[in-house]
Amino acid sequence: MVDAKIRIRQLSYSYGGAEALREINLDVPANAVTAFFGPSGGGKTTLLRLINRLNDLVEGTRMQGTILLDGENIYAPGVDVPRLRRRVGMVFALPLPLPGTVRENVVCGPRLAGIRDWGRLEEILERSLAQAALWNEVKDRLDDPAVALSGGQQQRLCIARSLALEPEVLLLDEPTSGLDPISTAKVEESLFELKQQYTIVIVPHSVQQAARVADYAAFFLMGDLVEVQEGTRIFTTPQDPRTEDYVTGRFG
Amino acid sequence: MDKGVIVTNRGGISGRRWTEVPIEATIRVLGFSTIGFVLLIFLFLLREGLPIFYEVPTGNLFGTRWYPTFELFGTLPLLLGSILVTVTAILIALPLGVATAVFVRELAPDWVREILKPMIEVLAGIPSVVLGFFGMHFVAPLIRNIFGAPTGLTVFTGALILAYMALPTIISVAEDALDTVPKSYRDAGLAMGATQWQTIWKVVVPAARSGILMAVMLGMGRAIGETMAVMMVTGNAARLPLTFDSLFRPARTMTATIAAEMGEVAQGSTHYHALFGIGIILFVLTFLINLTAASAIFRKQRRGGLR
Numbered sequence: 001m002v003d004a005k006i007r008i009r010q011l012s013y014s015y016g017g018a019e020a021l022r023e024i025n026l027d028v029p030a031n032a033v034t035a036f037f038g039p040s041g042g043g044k045t046t047l048l049r050l051i052n053r054l055n056d057l058v059e060g061t062r063m064q065g066t067i068l069l070d071g072e073n074i075y076a077p078g079v080d081v082p083r084l085r086r087r088v089g090m091v092f093a094l095p096l097p098l099p100g101t102v103r104e105n106v107v108c109g110p111r112l113a114g115i116r117d118w119g120r121l122e123e124i125l126e127r128s129l130a131q132a133a134l135w136n137e138v139k140d141r142l143d144d145p146a147v148a149l150s151g152g153q154q155q156r157l158c159i160a161r162s163l164a165l166e167p168e169v170l171l172l173d174e175p176t177s178g179l180d181p182i183s184t185a186k187v188e189e190s191l192f193e194l195k196q197q198y199t200i201v202i203v204p205h206s207v208q209q210a211a212r213v214a215d216y217a218a219f220f221l222m223g224d225l226v227e228v229q230e231g232t233r234i235f236t237t238p239q240d241p242r243t244e245d246y247v248t249g250r251f252g
Numbered sequence: 253m254d255k256g257v258i259v260t261n262r263g264g265i266s267g268r269r270w271t272e273v274p275i276e277a278t279i280r281v282l283g284f285s286t287i288g289f290v291l292l293i294f295l296f297l298l299r300e301g302l303p304i305f306y307e308v309p310t311g312n313l314f315g316t317r318w319y320p321t322f323e324l325f326g327t328l329p330l331l332l333g334s335i336l337v338t339v340t341a342i343l344i345a346l347p348l349g350v351a352t353a354v355f356v357r358e359l360a361p362d363w364v365r366e367i368l369k370p371m372i373e374v375l376a377g378i379p380s381v382v383l384g385f386f387g388m389h390f391v392a393p394l395i396r397n398i399f400g401a402p403t404g405l406t407v408f409t410g411a412l413i414l415a416y417m418a419l420p421t422i423i424s425v426a427e428d429a430l431d432t433v434p435k436s437y438r439d440a441g442l443a444m445g446a447t448q449w450q451t452i453w454k455v456v457v458p459a460a461r462s463g464i465l466m467a468v469m470l471g472m473g474r475a476i477g478e479t480m481a482v483m484m485v486t487g488n489a490a491r492l493p494l495t496f497d498s499l500f501r502p503a504r505t506m507t508a509t510i511a512a513e514m515g516e517v518a519q520g521s522t523h524y525h526a527l528f529g530i531g532i533i534l535f536v537l538t539f540l541i542n543l544t545a546a547s548a549i550f551r552k553q554r555r556g557g558l559r
Contacts, residue, residue, distance in 0.1 A: 054439055057448075059362070086445030096440045099459050109444040112454065158440075165445055 005030040005169060005199040006051060011065035013046060015058070020046045022223045024065070028169075028216075033191055033200045035214035035231065037207060038246065042220035044203045048171045051201070052088040053081050069169070086113060089162030093174040095154035097146030102138050105146045105157055109165045124164050132160035133190040152183025159190065170194065172202040176209065188213050207247055211235045219243045297535060301528030308522065313529070318490040318504075320513070320523040327530060329492045333407070333503035334534075336493050337486060338476045340411035341418060345475075346468055348415070349422030350457070353467075356423070357430040358452050369427075376420035384484030387413040392485060401500040405487035408499045413481045418471035425470055429463020430456060462549045469545035473538055476507075483508035506530045 004027035011024040021043040028034045036044040049055045051067060053074065066073050074084055086109070097105055106128055107121045115121060125142070129135040134156040138149065146157060155175060162170060176184040191200060191213055204210040210217055214231035219240070227240045238244040245251055304313065308325050315326030356368050391412055392404030399408075433456050441451030457464070487502020490509070495501075510527050517524045 052443065054442060082445045082447050085443055090443040092436060092439065094436065096436050098440065098455055108454070112444065112446045112450050161444065
C-alpha cells in the first residue's frame with residue numbers, strides 16, 4: 001500500500017459491554033477513497049466516528065488500541081480535539097444544514113476557528129462550494145436559507161461546510177442515503193475531484209456504490225474487519241468466502 | 253343489527269355507533285365551553301370596567317397621581333410600576349433560566365439531571381405568599397443594607413422574587429426546546445471543529461430559539477400577572493418610577509392595586525370601575541405579549557426554520 005494517512009492498530013471498542021469493533025488493524029492510504037462496507041451493525045459508522053473523536057461524549061464506552069493520524073495518536077492525552085476535528089471533517093447520512101443562510105453554513109466553521117477577515121471568508125466560500133460541485137447552482141442564492149435548497153444540494157452544502165475547514169481527511173457516513181440517483185451521481189463525481197487533495201473515507205450506502213467509488217475497500221462484519229483490498233480486486237476476486245458471499249449478494 | 257359493524261365513515265352520524273353520540277357531544281360542549289368562559293370573563297370585565305372611561309376624563313385617567321379618595325385615578329404610575337417590575341424580573345431570570353436549562357440539558361451528567369429536574373418542578377409549586385413572606389423578611393433587609401435604600405421594599409426586591417417565580421417556567425420550557433434539537437445538530441457542530449461550548453451557543457441554542465422565546469413570554473406572562481408576592485415586597489407606593497433610582501424605591505403594580513383595594517370599594521362606584529379599568533389594561537397587555545410571541549414564532553416557521 002502507498003502512504004498511509006491513518007493507521008488503526010488493535011482497535012477494540014464496546015458500548016456498555018456490547019462489542020462494536022474487535023481488534024481492527026487497518027491502514028487508510030492518503031489521496032484515495034477508502035470505503036468501509038458491509039451489513040449494518042458491522043461497526044463501520046462507529047469506526048468513522050472514532051477517527052474524529054465524535055464518540056467522546058457518549059457515555060459507557062470502552063476503547064482499546066490506537067488510531068494514528070500522520071503517525072500521531074489522536075487519543076493521546078493533550079490532543080486538541082476541536083483542531084483534530086478540523087483536520088478530519090465529517091459528513092453525515094442526513095443532510096443537515098444549520099439554521100441560517102447558505103453563506104452562513106459554509107463560513108460558520110472557519111469563523112469558529114477564528115478567521116474574521118471577510119475577504120478571506122468569501123474566498124473560502126467560493127472554493128468550498130466549487131469543490132463540492134455546488135457553486136454554479138447556488139452562487140446567486142448565497143443569502144437564501146439553507147433549508148430552501150433541495151436535498152441533494154443540502155448534502156453537497158454539508159460537504160462544502162466540511163471542506164471550508166481545509167481538512168486533510170474527509171469522513172463520509174452514507175452521504176447519499178437520502179438522495180436521488182442524479183444527486184448521488186453528482187456527489188460521487190465530486191469525490192473523484194476531491195481525492196486529489198484529500199484522504200477520503202466513505203461508508204457507502206450500497207455495495208454498488210462501494211464498487212463505483214472505492215480505490216480501497218474494507219469489509220466489516222459484526223465488528224470484525226474481514227478483508228481489505230484494492231477496490232478493483234475486492235469486488236471481483238475477494239479472498240475471504242464471507243466477503244464473496246456479501247458482494248455477490250448471497251446475504252446482506 | 254349492525255351494532256357490531258364498525259363503519260369508517262367520517263362525518264355523518266350514520267357511521268358512528270349510537271353510544272358514541274352522547275359522549276362526543278359532551279366532549280364537544282366541554283371544549284367549546286372553554287372559549288365561552290374566556291368570552292364571558294372578557295365581557296364581564298368590559299361591563300364593569302368600561303364606564304370608567306367616560307366617568308373620568310382621559311387626562312385624569314392617564315395622569316400621574318393615583319389617589320382614589322380625591323377622585324384622582326392616574327393609572328400611569330401603576331402601569332409603569334408593573335412594566336418596570338416585570339422587565340427587571342425578566343432581565344434577571346432570562347440569563348439565569350437559559351443558562352440553567354443549558355446546564356441541565358447539555359452539560360450535567362445523567363444523575364445530576366435526575367435530581368435537578370424534579371427540584372426545579374418543586375420550585376414552581378411554592379405558593380407565592382410563601383415567597384412574598386421570604387422576600388419581606390429576608391430579601392428586603394438585605395436590599396436595604398446593601399443599597400442603602402430607605403426601605404427594602406422596592407421594585408428590585410419585587411423583581412428578584414418575580415424572577416425566582418418565573419425561573420421554573422423558563423427553565424422547563426427552554427429545556428424542552430433544547431431537548432427537541434436533534435442530536436445530529438450537536439454532532440454537526442462538533443464535526444466542524446467547534447468546541448462543546450461553541451456548539452451549544454452557536455448551534456444548539458440558536459436552533460432552539462423559538463422555544464426559548466416562548467419560555468420568556470410564558471415567564472413574562474406569569475410575572476406580569478403575579479399579585480401576592482409583588483404586593484408584599486414592592487412597597488405599594490403609587491409613585492411614578494421615572495427617576496434613575498426608581499429601581500431601589502417602592503412602586504406599585506396594577507395587580508397589587510386591584511388586590512389591595514377591591515375589598516374596600518363600594519360596588520358600582522367610580523373607584524370600583526377604575527379597578528376594573530386597570531383589569532382591562534392588564535388584559536390587553538398580556539394579550540399583546542402573547543400576540544408578539546405567537547407572531548414571532550409564526551414568522552420563524554414561515555422563514556423555513558426548524559420549528
